[in-house]
Amino acid sequence: MIEKALKGSxxxxxxxxxxxCIIGAGFLxxxxxxxxxxxxxxxxxxxxxxxxxxxxxxxxxxxxGAVMLVIPKYLHHYTKYAKVVVFGEFIAIAAVIMCxxxxxxxxxxxMRMMNVVIxxxxxxxxxxxxxxxxxxxxxxIICGYNTLLADKKGLPCPGWVKxxxxxxxxxxxxxxxxxxxxxxxxPGRHFWLTAIMAPRFLASAFAAGPxxxxxxxxxxxxxxKFDAGQDALxxxxxxxxxxxxxxxxxxxxxxxxAFYSNIPGHKATLEYLFWxxxxxxxxxxxxxxxxVIGFAGIFILLVPSIRRKPLWLAIGCACVFLATxxxxxxxxxxxxxxxxxxxxxxxxxxTFPEITIATAIWAVGGLVLTILYxxxxxxxxxxxxx
Amino acid sequence: xxxxxxxxxxxxxLSTLIGxxxxxxxxxLKPGKVDAEMxxxxxxxxxxxxxxxxxxxxxxxxxxxxxxxxxxxxxEKAEKIVHTCHHAHNVPNWxxxxxxxxxxxxxxxxxxxxxxxxxxxxxxxxxPFLLMCNHCDEPPCARVCPVxxxxxxxxxxxxxxxxxxxxxxxxxxxxxxxxxSFNWLDPRVKLKEEMAKGRKLxxxxxxxxxxxxxxxxxxxxxxAEGKQPAxxxxxxxxxxxxxxxxxxxxxxxxLRARISLRRKLELGTKPSVFYLV
Numbered sequence: 001m002i003e004k005a006l007k008g009s010x011x012x013x014x015x016x017x018x019x020x021c022i023i024g025a026g027f028l029x030x031x032x033x034x035x036x037x038x039x040x041x042x043x044x045x046x047x048x049x050x051x052x053x054x055x056x057x058x059x060x061x062x063x064x065g066a067v068m069l070v071i072p073k074y075l076h077h078y079t080k081y082a083k084v085v086v087f088g089e090f091i092a093i094a095a096v097i098m099c100x101x102x103x104x105x106x107x108x109x110x111m112r113m114m115n116v117v118i119x120x121x122x123x124x125x126x127x128x129x130x131x132x133x134x135x136x137x138x139x140x141i142i143c144g145y146n147t148l149l150a151d152k153k154g155l156p157c158p159g160w161v162k163x164x165x166x167x168x169x170x171x172x173x174x175x176x177x178x179x180x181x182x183x184x185x186x187p188g189r190h191f192w193l194t195a196i197m198a199p200r201f202l203a204s205a206f207a208a209g210p211x212x213x214x215x216x217x218x219x220x221x222x223x224x225k226f227d228a229g230q231d232a233l234x235x236x237x238x239x240x241x242x243x244x245x246x247x248x249x250x251x252x253x254x255x256x257x258a259f260y261s262n263i264p265g266h267k268a269t270l271e272y273l274f275w276x277x278x279x280x281x282x283x284x285x286x287x288x289x290x291x292v293i294g295f296a297g298i299f300i301l302l303v304p305s306i307r308r309k310p311l312w313l314a315i316g317c318a319c320v321f322l323a324t325x326x327x328x329x330x331x332x333x334x335x336x337x338x339x340x341x342x343x344x345x346x347x348x349x350x351t352f353p354e355i356t357i358a359t360a361i362w363a364v365g366g367l368v369l370t371i372l373y374x375x376x377x378x379x380x381x382x383x384x385x386x
Numbered sequence: 387x388x389x390x391x392x393x394x395x396x397x398x399x400l401s402t403l404i405g406x407x408x409x410x411x412x413x414x415l416k417p418g419k420v421d422a423e424m425x426x427x428x429x430x431x432x433x434x435x436x437x438x439x440x441x442x443x444x445x446x447x448x449x450x451x452x453x454x455x456x457x458x459x460x461x462e463k464a465e466k467i468v469h470t471c472h473h474a475h476n477v478p479n480w481x482x483x484x485x486x487x488x489x490x491x492x493x494x495x496x497x498x499x500x501x502x503x504x505x506x507x508x509x510x511x512x513x514p515f516l517l518m519c520n521h522c523d524e525p526p527c528a529r530v531c532p533v534x535x536x537x538x539x540x541x542x543x544x545x546x547x548x549x550x551x552x553x554x555x556x557x558x559x560x561x562x563x564x565x566x567s568f569n570w571l572d573p574r575v576k577l578k579e580e581m582a583k584g585r586k587l588x589x590x591x592x593x594x595x596x597x598x599x600x601x602x603x604x605x606x607x608x609x610a611e612g613k614q615p616a617x618x619x620x621x622x623x624x625x626x627x628x629x630x631x632x633x634x635x636x637x638x639x640x641l642r643a644r645i646s647l648r649r650k651l652e653l654g655t656k657p658s659v660f661y662l663v
Contacts, residue, residue, distance in 0.1 A: 036571065036572075037569065037572055038596075038597065039571035041570075044485070106554070108551075108568065124529070187650075188526075188562020188653055189559065342564050
């Protein structure tokens with residue numbers, strides 16, 4: 001089926017080449033980083049994780065979001081999702097590939113990466129993260145490929161795939177739970193040390209992943225013959241809206257606990273993120289924008305008459321995607337390091353090579369998604385399951 | 387007894403891999419002379435009772451600890467200690483907070499005890515506290531390391547294997563004391579630069595490569611030779627090193643007589659660095 005990605009319009013090829021150029025630039029930047037060391041990034045002794053791990057965390061969420069289609073389709077037999085489920089699974093594949101790449105570029109000795117497998121360490125959460133992420137990638141490749149193949153042949157999915165699809169549901173929950181555990185189990189990092197981290201991760205994941213999906217489906221409806229259907233789109237939008245409300249609710253609970261208890265350590269990062277501490281306040285505009293954009297997204301998706309208009313639906317989803325990205329892809333990871341365990345504030349300024357590498361990984365995700373979507377849409381167009 | 391580094395790593399690595407309680411493997415690693423001294427100290431008061439002996443049989447025989455005497459420390463002594471340690475371990479001096487490597491360094495009271503900082507204590511406020519790895523009994527860094535590149539030896543030392551570390555920096559996020567440093571750039575390049583200006587390399591300790599984490603190692607390499615840690619040798623009136631598991635050891639005697647502080651006890655990490663105030 002993959003050969004279907006080789007035939008396309010000039011716009012398609014233009015887009016692919018554009019992505020390849022970004023990837024090429026990022027690859028060069030990575031070679032530079034590999035040669036000189038991670039010192040070429042903006043990370044420091046105090047801010048020891050930066051853009052890479054933040055993006056990793058966000059995209060684990062995007063990957064897990066696919067389950068919001070799988071559950072209605074396979075557990076509740078909601079047939080209107082039948083032809084869009086595969087697009088959710090393809091987002092998961094692209095997102096997990098991005099996650100793995102973000103880990104690879106973040107580690108100081110990538111040639112020793114296999115040590116994680118050679119010396120399995122069950123008391124480390126990173127060990128489980130390695131298992132669940134690679135497992136999730138495999139599960140989604142199996143499910144996505146077979147769903148599409150069945151569509152192509154006009155046959156139902158082979159029986160053995162079903163258990164794998166069912167397995168993908170708890171597995172999706174697990175990837176984001178384990179990723180939350182990377183943070184939520186660390187003593188001395190007050191901002192991360194919260195039992196609500198995993199639930200909040202899941203809520204924002206179930207908003208972020210499907211909002212990307214809706215934007216892509218709207219794009220496909222406009223520019224290809226594939227139409228996901230108004231009902232499917234509207235229902236995904238409802239899911240996104242609820243998930244985003246829960247996400248903000250959880251965020252509010254963090255504020256309550258920190259500020260009502262009045263414990264300095266618990267308040268410090270929130271103060272830094274939303275008001276700034278002293279002269280330090282790099283992330284304040286981002287975090288405030290996150291709140292405003294997030295509520296705008298909720299409002300747009302909550303009001304049926306607005307949500308039904310495709311343009312507004314796209315804007316609403318873009319708002320949710322952006323707000324969750326700022327929350328997790330900017331504030332959460334960086335914020336955890338501010339203030340440091342010695343209560344010193346060091347700010348973080350990502351560098352040009354660092355951003356180039358991160359952008360290139362976004363481009364890899366975009367390329368994988370483009371190819372997979374191209375195949376899926378072509379199959380659908382040929383079989384007229386549009 | 388002496389043991390070269392390769393052999394040490396082999397034994398240490400192997401015993402961790404097999405998950406040995408370590409008694410046999412670490413018997414080999416037990417620093418001879420220092421330990422003998424401790425034992426000698428322990429015995430010279432005569433018998434120390436059956437109950438104590440029993441306890442020693444069941445618990446670990448050695449648990450290294452460091453005592454820092456805040457009444458004896460001065461700015462000059464602190465600087466001397468930092469300088470001695472960093473030269474003994476070939477720690478480059480990057481001179482900027484972004485890339486710096488620190489095994490032991492000076493810090494103010496407010497930052498050392500942020501959760502129990504008493505702003506009315508004007509005595510502690512003026513003292514140059516020395517910070518280092520706490521060699522915790524329950525080290526969060528070793529718990530999170532995905533490759534066991536950092537691990538707790540049965541003698542209490544939290545060791546770091548520079549040859550296994552993948553540089554994920556999970557340990558840096560996990561350490562509640564900010565004790566770990568990452569080689570963001572190639573330390574050998576910097577050391578060469580410094581050597582051109584007259585710095586001498588300690589040929590008895592390896593330099594590191596970029597991309598790995600490092601920290602204070604309680605001078606395992608010196609203990610193995612029966613020597614005291616470099617900081618203790620630099621200022622023996624400020625730094626006291628000894629066996630916490632032996633109730634008649636030098637450190638236990640001092641702890642019995644003096645008031646001591648440990649950092650962030652509420653986190654349950656059980657640090658083995660004590661500040662005598």
